Amino acid sequence: MYKIIIENLYSHEIISSESGCKVIELIHENYIDWMHACGKKGKCTSCKMIVKEGMDNLAPMTDREIFFRERGRLNETERLTCQAKLEKGEIVIRVADVNKFPHMDYSE
Template identity: 30%
Template sequence: MPKITFLPHQDICPNGAEIQVKTGTSICRAALDNGIELEHACELSCACTTCHVIVREGFDSLTTATEQEEDLLDKAWGLEAESRLACQALIGNEDLLIEIPRYTLNYAKETH
């Protein structure tokens, strides 16, 4: 089974995390199932950018991004060439190194 290593993120996983996952699982589902609370305002339906991650290693082993995902990624904060929506990126057979961006744009969450 492939392994996902999440780099430390101040709020979501301060010490980082390493999890074993099944091939074909989305990065977001794998994270949530293992107690890593990635934001996912659209409930994993590819309708927002809150689960945006940067794949530092293993990018080419993921399923190819759809046109819809690529259109949404254009709106993500801190977009990089290796950016993906965690709800859409299905894990292949290679290990992944994931960075969770410092900020996310969540228009559905009210914190005031």
């Protein structure tokens, strides 16, 4: 089993039996709004997540993520949900403040 816990959405848990799924797909399949301004193509950083735990449970960074990290748009604890694939176990993530939707209720 694979699990995503979104810490600042009241520790909402997403559980999946599928390996290698992009994080944003698992989030959207569970009817949670998550920013993605470029249509999930890795051309912006609006879908970034802050990874609090489980970074090593994600597939290695993609070329697009490396591109943004080299330009200072992703730090060491951030990944793009449209690029990062959950390969094993569990991750604990947060929605970045800059990417929060005004219509959603976030916890802290």
